[in-house]
Amino acid sequence: MACASSISNFLAQSYAYQDAYFTTVELGKWVSYQSYRSPYYGTVPVSLVVTQWGLETGWNNGCNCLTTYYNPGNQASGCGWCVNRTMPNGLPGFCDLSAGIHAYAQLLIQGYRHVASAYADYGLNTAAQALGQGYETGYSIPNDFCGGPATISQSTPRIWAASHYGRRPEATSTIRSPRILV
């Protein structure tokens, strides 16, 4: 369990790119903005982005994934972005900060559309649940990027990590209003 100081340090950590420095929060804001700009339904909140990065990297205590390998989410694939190294755990290290952040943004926005959809419909808790369980309860949503099932649903989930963090008991699910999916 991370303490408050390690979380604060993680969020304030800065990363160099082309003579500029970006904090974790700033990078998270950029990813969130990309989801806002995208043609897909919904936006991924900054808080969920940076929390997911923190969990994946042990709040900078368990992995130098982002600082050294520019892989903020411990992504297993480069998804077409520039990869030129291998992390000690066998996952890809990106060529630079831009490649890693772009890869993460595009994967989350296009490959995990159920997360933004859940956030737009029901807020942060449901978005975190959708990320953890791999689908938005009650919906079938297309996936069109970088592996995974063609449709993300309860029967064909797209799970980020085996730990299924963020998953809540099904008993806590709320009643859903109908929505037309794009």
Added chain:
Amino acid sequence: MFSRVIRIFPTLPIFGRPSLTAVVISLLLIACASPTGSLASTPTPSEDLGLALGRVSLHATIGQVQAILGRPAAVTTSHGIGSPEWRYSDGLTVFLRDPNDTYMPNTVWRLTSVPPFAGSTSRGFHLGDSEDKFNLLYKGFRPQRTQANELRLTAERSLTLSVLFDSSGKAVLILIEDDGCCKSMSAVYVSSA
């Protein structure tokens, strides 16, 4: 050889019936245009790099993997992808495309090995081997030292073989992957980071 050139250029209007001059010029043109010759020994196809790690290969089906290796010690999901990841007790991990993937479902796209895995790459490189042996076995390729302890070979666009070495120079991780599903980028909404 001359008859072959004549067959290639049977009706050159400038020269009419090919003369010795035409043949010499043709030979020069062929020599200049051909990528072979000095580069003939440079391997690039995936067959040269090899697809195997131990007894399984990239692109093998899930059924083939199970028939060869049996059931894995642990079944989990690949980070960020959510597709099956099979871990065997001998140090081999098999990454499979999702059963519902539109591109080559249920096939191997990455293989990694860590000790005590005893298998080798297609060219016979094992964990515990040295950088010198790697360079010898893959002579003709151009390995990139992508970080202090890593050598990486790339064939075609998406096929990669990487080896991590420990401080004593012995291989501790071998990775081979074909990430070909994702090479066509579709959207970047705002280009500046």
